[in-house]
Structure formats: C-alpha cells, structure tokens
Amino acid sequence: MNIKIAPSILSADFSRMGEAIKLCEDSGADLIHCDVMDGSFVEPITFGGQMVKNIRPLTKLPLDCHLMIEHPKTQIKFFADAGADIITVHYKACKRISDSYLEETLRLIKDMGVKCGAVVNPDVPVEAIFPVFPLCDMVLLMSVFPGYGGQKFIPEVLEKIKKAREYAILSGRPDMDIEVDGGVTEQNVQTIKAAGANVIVAGSAFFRSSNPAATVAALKR
Numbered sequence: 001m002n003i004k005i006a007p008s009i010l011s012a013d014f015s016r017m018g019e020a021i022k023l024c025e026d027s028g029a030d031l032i033h034c035d036v037m038d039g040s041f042v043e044p045i046t047f048g049g050q051m052v053k054n055i056r057p058l059t060k061l062p063l064d065c066h067l068m069i070e071h072p073k074t075q076i077k078f079f080a081d082a083g084a085d086i087i088t089v090h091y092k093a094c095k096r097i098s099d100s101y102l103e104e105t106l107r108l109i110k111d112m113g114v115k116c117g118a119v120v121n122p123d124v125p126v127e128a129i130f131p132v133f134p135l136c137d138m139v140l141l142m143s144v145f146p147g148y149g150g151q152k153f154i155p156e157v158l159e160k161i162k163k164a165r166e167y168a169i170l171s172g173r174p175d176m177d178i179e180v181d182g183g184v185t186e187q188n189v190q191t192i193k194a195a196g197a198n199v200i201v202a203g204s205a206f207f208r209s210s211n212p213a214a215t216v217a218a219l220k221r
C-alpha cells in the first residue's frame with residue numbers, strides 16, 4: 001500500500017503560509033491538507049477558496065481540501081476554480097440537508113474535474129458512507145472531532161478503518177485511499193496503517209516537529 005503523508009496547514013503560521021508550503025515540499029510530504037472551517041459546522045473559521053488559490057502556484061503537491069462547512073455544494077466551484085485536487089465533504093453536513101445531498105455534492109465535485117471524498121466524524125459509523133464508496137476517490141475517517149488541531153487520537157476509530165479497508169477490498173478497490181485525520185503521532189501511526197489507512201494527516205506532528213523531514217519519513221516507514 002502506498003503511504004501518503006498530508007501535513008495540515010491548520011497547524012502552520014497563517015502569516016507565513018508560503019514558507020509552510022515550502023517546508024511541506026522540502027520535507028517529502030505527498031499532499032497538502034487544507035482545513036476549511038466555517039464557524040458553523042465547526043466553531044473556528046479558518047480560510048476559504050482564496051487561500052487555496054494563493055497556495056496553488058507555490059507547489060506541485062496535490063491540495064487536499066477538507067471542507068468542514070455547512071452547505072458544501074455552494075463552495076465547490078470556488079475550490080475547484082482555485083485549483084483543489086481533491087475535495088472532501090462531511091456526511092453530517094450533507095445529511096442535515098437531505099438524503100441525497102452527499103451524493104449530489106460528490107457528483108458536482110467530479111463534474112468539475114476534481115477528485116472527491118466523503119468524511120465521517122468519530123461518532124458516525126463508517127457504514128453510513130458505504131453507499132457512496134463507488135463515487136469516492138478517497139474516504140476520510142476523522143479520528144478527533146473536527147475543529148481543532150492537537151487533539152488526542154480516538155482509538156475506537158481503528159475498528160472503522162478496518163471496516164473501510166475491508167469494504168474497499170470487497171468492492172474491488174483494494175487500493176482505495178483511506179485517509180485518517182486527527183491526533184496522528186509517530187507513536188500511533190503504525191497501528192493506524194496496520195488497520196488499513198494509507199493517507200495520513202499530520203498537523204501538530206509535522207508543524208511542531210524539530211525535524212519535519214524526519215517526521216514525514218518516520219510516519220511513512
């Protein structure tokens with residue numbers, strides 16, 4: 001399984017974002033994870049499509065845009081135009097609107113030529129997104145409740161990662177990207193990968209590291 005490391009710029013200094021992007025590249029990261037928060041689906045507000053647009057020319061790394069927002073459909077165009085490579089949307093934010101909203105949003109993302117993914121919070125069973133697996137390029141399992149970096153990994157999510165990998169295999173897509181986001185450290189990453197995750201988000205583990213390149217290598221190993 002190809003392991004990919006995605007530093008989350010949520011943990012970067014927003015006043016020096018250019019340097020943060022360069023650090024991700026120089027450290028051997030595979031993706032840049034962009035945490036978009038709206039102050040409603042989650043408490044904090046981070047940034048919108050404009051940030052992605054400004055980062056885009058600075059890197060060739062894929063921009064993995066994690067939308068923690070209500071009404072995600074209304075924002076897809078901005079992130080697609082800004083140069084997002086993958087856009088993930090939350091099951092809960094979609095379900096609140098209608099039963100078909102998640103599927104509609106995923107299709108909209110794909111129609112704009114961008115890869116798409118569905119996200120489940122720690123308290124949502126992974127089975128909730130099984131119906132949209134065929135549409136998803138990636139699925140994202142939150143291992144903390146979204147909103148803040150630096151939280152503790154919720155170990156119950158390991159079982160969900162296993163179920164997601166089993167279902168991907170069963171669906172004939174053994175290599176499907178399964179991303180885990182929240183509380184990943186050099187200490188717990190091996191169990192997370194062993195459970196079946198292959199895309200690893202690292203916010204504080206990366207940006208608080210004294211040697212980010214060594215951290216990326218350690219997370220990959």
Ligand code: DX5
Nearest residue numbers: 146147149150182183203204
């Ligand atoms: C949490 C965000 C995560 C966060 C991860 O709402 O979606 O991407 O930045 O940060 P760490 O790795 O510090 O838990």
Ligand code: ZN
Nearest residue numbers: 008035066181
């Ligand atoms: Zn995230």
